[in-house]
Amino acid sequence: MTRFLSSEFFYHYRRNLPAIFGSALLLCFTLMAIFGPLLVAQDPYDVTQLELMDSFKPPVWLEGGDPRYLLGTDGQGRDVLASIVYGARISAFIGLAAMLCSCLIGTTLGLVAGYYGGLADSVIMRIADIQLSFPSMLIALFLMSAFGTGIDMVLIALTAVGWVVYARTVRGSTLGEIQKEYIQAARVAGLGNVAIIRKHVLPNVLTPLIVVSTIQVGTFILIEASLSFLGVGVPITQPSLGLLVKEGFDVLFSGIWWTSAFPGLFIMFLVFGINLFGDFLRDELNPRLR
Amino acid sequence: MADPLLEVRDLRTYFHTFGGVVKAVDGVSFDVRQGEVVGLVGESGGGKSVVGFSILGLIDPPGRIEAGEILFAGENLAAKSEEEMRSVRGGEIAMVFQDPMTSLNPVYTVGHQMDEMLRLHTDLDRKARRARCVEMLEQVGISEAESRLDAYPHQFSGGMRQRVVIAIALLAGSRLIIADEPTTALDVTVQAQILKLMRRQIVERGAAMIMVTHDLAVISEMADRVVVLYCGKVVERGRTAEIINAPSHPYTRGLLDSIPRIAERRDRLDQIPGTVPDIRTLGKGCSFRDRCFRAQPVCAEKTPVLSPVRGSLDAACHFPLEETAP
Numbered sequence: 272m273t274r275f276l277s278s279e280f281f282y283h284y285r286r287n288l289p290a291i292f293g294s295a296l297l298l299c300f301t302l303m304a305i306f307g308p309l310l311v312a313q314d315p316y317d318v319t320q321l322e323l324m325d326s327f328k329p330p331v332w333l334e335g336g337d338p339r340y341l342l343g344t345d346g347q348g349r350d351v352l353a354s355i356v357y358g359a360r361i362s363a364f365i366g367l368a369a370m371l372c373s374c375l376i377g378t379t380l381g382l383v384a385g386y387y388g389g390l391a392d393s394v395i396m397r398i399a400d401i402q403l404s405f406p407s408m409l410i411a412l413f414l415m416s417a418f419g420t421g422i423d424m425v426l427i428a429l430t431a432v433g434w435v436v437y438a439r440t441v442r443g444s445t446l447g448e449i450q451k452e453y454i455q456a457a458r459v460a461g462l463g464n465v466a467i468i469r470k471h472v473l474p475n476v477l478t479p480l481i482v483v484s485t486i487q488v489g490t491f492i493l494i495e496a497s498l499s500f501l502g503v504g505v506p507i508t509q510p511s512l513g514l515l516v517k518e519g520f521d522v523l524f525s526g527i528w529w530t531s532a533f534p535g536l537f538i539m540f541l542v543f544g545i546n547l548f549g550d551f552l553r554d555e556l557n558p559r560l561r
Numbered sequence: 562m563a564d565p566l567l568e569v570r571d572l573r574t575y576f577h578t579f580g581g582v583v584k585a586v587d588g589v590s591f592d593v594r595q596g597e598v599v600g601l602v603g604e605s606g607g608g609k610s611v612v613g614f615s616i617l618g619l620i621d622p623p624g625r626i627e628a629g630e631i632l633f634a635g636e637n638l639a640a641k642s643e644e645e646m647r648s649v650r651g652g653e654i655a656m657v658f659q660d661p662m663t664s665l666n667p668v669y670t671v672g673h674q675m676d677e678m679l680r681l682h683t684d685l686d687r688k689a690r691r692a693r694c695v696e697m698l699e700q701v702g703i704s705e706a707e708s709r710l711d712a713y714p715h716q717f718s719g720g721m722r723q724r725v726v727i728a729i730a731l732l733a734g735s736r737l738i739i740a741d742e743p744t745t746a747l748d749v750t751v752q753a754q755i756l757k758l759m760r761r762q763i764v765e766r767g768a769a770m771i772m773v774t775h776d777l778a779v780i781s782e783m784a785d786r787v788v789v790l791y792c793g794k795v796v797e798r799g800r801t802a803e804i805i806n807a808p809s810h811p812y813t814r815g816l817l818d819s820i821p822r823i824a825e826r827r828d829r830l831d832q833i834p835g836t837v838p839d840i841r842t843l844g845k846g847c848s849f850r851d852r853c854f855r856a857q858p859v860c861a862e863k864t865p866v867l868s869p870v871r872g873s874l875d876a877a878c879h880f881p882l883e884e885t886a887p
Binding site: 453455457460461463470474 | 617619650666678682
C-alpha cells in the first residue's frame with residue numbers, strides 16, 4: 272500500500288482533479304449499487320410495499336413533498352430514489368458484464384488476427400470494418416428486434432457491438448509487440464504459438480485493454496439505456512436506469528418531471544465519472560501521451 | 562579432425578514475394594566444429610540472418626527452405642517437424658539477438674524469463690532451477706545475481722541486458738549458439754567485454770557458435786573461421802587470420818578496406834563502389850561483378866563456383882587475388 276501511495280501513478284492521480292472527481296463519483300455509485308437496497312426503505316418491485324395513495328409525490332423540497340420519498344414517487348407510488356438504486360444495479364451489471372464478454376471475445380479475436388495475420392486477420396478485421404460502418408445503436412436495435420428482449424439479449428447485443436473496439440485495439444498492439452525480439456526469442460526458446468500469445472503477447476497489450484475497458488463500461492451503460500428507452504431493452508420487471516427514464520417520459524408533459532429527470536441525471540453522472548477516470552487512465556498508461 | 566557439429570549443405574532459402582523470388586540464401590554450405598566460433602559476414606541484405614533462422618527452422622511464409630541439408634549432430638534439421646524443432650530450439654541450439662532492449666519481455670522479471678527456459682528444457686525442480694539461474698548470472702558477470710533475478714529488464718543497462726540474454730542462451734546447455742549481431746546495439750566499450758565473455762563461455766563449455774555480423778573487427782577478434790556471404794551466396798571462406806591478412810575475393814578485400822584503421826591517416830575510407838544489386842533480378846554470372854575492380858567479360862558469363870585458392874581459403878571468383886595483392 273505504501274508502495275502504491277508513493278508511486279508515480281498515485282502522484283499524478285493526486286494532482287488530477289477531474290480524475291479524483293470521476294473516481295469519487297464512481298465510488299459513490301459503486302457503494303450505492305452495493306449497499307443501496309439496505310438504505311432505502313422500499314423495495315420498488317415488491318407490489319405489497321407500494322401505496323397507490325402516494326403516487327406522483329413531488330420531491331421532498333417541493334410543495335406537497337413527502338419526507339419518506341426524497342426524490343418523489345411515480346404513478347404507482349414507487350419511491351424514485353429506490354427505483355434509481357435498484358435500477359443502477361441492473362445498469363451497472365449490464366455495463367460490466369457486457370464489458371467482460373466483449374473484452375473476452377474481442378481480445379481473443381484481436382490476438383489471433385494480430386499474431387497469425389493472413390487469412391484470419393483479413394476475415395476478422397473486415398467483419399470489424401463492416402460493423403464499424405453501422406452506428407452501434409442501429410446494430411443493437413436490429414439484433415434486439417430480431418431476437419427479442421431481456422437482459423441476456425441486451426448482453427448479446429452489446430457484446431456484438433463492443434467486441435470490435437477490443438479486437439482493433441488488441442490487434443494494433445499485438446502487431447507492435449510481435450515485431451520485438453522477445454517474441455522471436457520466445458520462439459527460439461522453443462515455446463509454441465499459443466504459449467507465446469498467452470505468456471508474452473497478452474501481458475504486453477493489457478495496458479490499452481484496461482483503458483478501453485473503462486471507457487467501454489460507460490458506453491455500454493449508455494447504449495443499454497438508449498435501448499431500454501426505445502423499449503427494446505430490459506423487461507419492465509427488471510428496470511434499468513434507461514427504462515426508468517422511459518417510464519417517467521410518459522408523464523413528463525403533465526409536469527411530473529422528477530420520475531424521468533432523476534434517473535436521467537444519474538446516468539449522466541455515472542457515465543461522466545467513468546469517462547473522467549477512463550481519460551485519466553488513458554493519459555497515465557499511454558506512454559505516447561506523456 | 563572431429564566430425565563437425567553442424568553441417569550446412571547447399572542450403573537454399575527463398576522468399577516468394579509479389580515482386581519475384583528473393584533467393585536470400587542460395588546454395589550456402591559451411592560447417593561448424595565443436596568449440597569453434599564461425600563468423601558469417603556480409604552487408605545488410607546479404608542473407609546472413611536468414612541462414613541463422615533457417616537453421617532454427619524459423620522461416621515464416623512467404624519464405625521457405627527450398628533445398629539443402631542442415632545436419633546437426635548427424636540429424637537433418639531441415640527435415641524435422643515443427644514439433645520436433647521446438648525441443649531443439651533453446652535446448653540444443655540457442656540464439657542471442659541483436660537488440661537487448663527488445664529481446665527481453667518487459668513485463669516479466671529476468672528470473673522469470675530465465676526460469677521459463679529451464680522449465681521448457683530441463684526437469685529440474687524450482688529450487689534447482691533458481692540456483693542454476695543465479696550461477697549462470699554470476700558466470701556472465703552480473704554481481705548480486707540472487708537479487709538481480711527479481712529485477713525487471715528496464716532496471717538493467719544495455720550491456721547488462723545482453724549479458725542476461727547470453728545467460729539465457731547458455732542456460733539449457735545448448736551445444737550451438739547462434740548470435741545475430743549480438744553487439745551492434747551496444748556501446749563500443751561494452752562490446753569487447755561481451756565478446757570476450759561469449760568467447761570464453763563457448764570455449765569452456767565445448768559448445769560452438771555461429772556469429773552473424775557485418776563487423777569484421779568483431780570477427781577478427783572472435784571467429785576461428787569466416788564465411789563471407791554476398792547476395793545469398795558464399796563468396797569466400799577460410800581461417801580468420803588468413804582471410805583478414807590476405808583475402809582472395811575482391812569483395813572481402815573491399816569489406817576489409819572499408820574498416821577505419823588508426824595507424825593509417827586517411828581522409829576518406831575506401832568503400833566498395835555501387836550498392837548491393839536487387840537480389841530478385843540476378844541472372845547468371847558473378848553477382849559482384851558490377852562493383853568489382855577486377856571484373857572481366859567472363860564474370861558476366863559464368864557464375865564462379867567456390868573452389869580452393871590457397872591454404873584454407875575457398876573463394877568463388879574467376880580472378881582471385883594473390884597473396885601479395887595491394
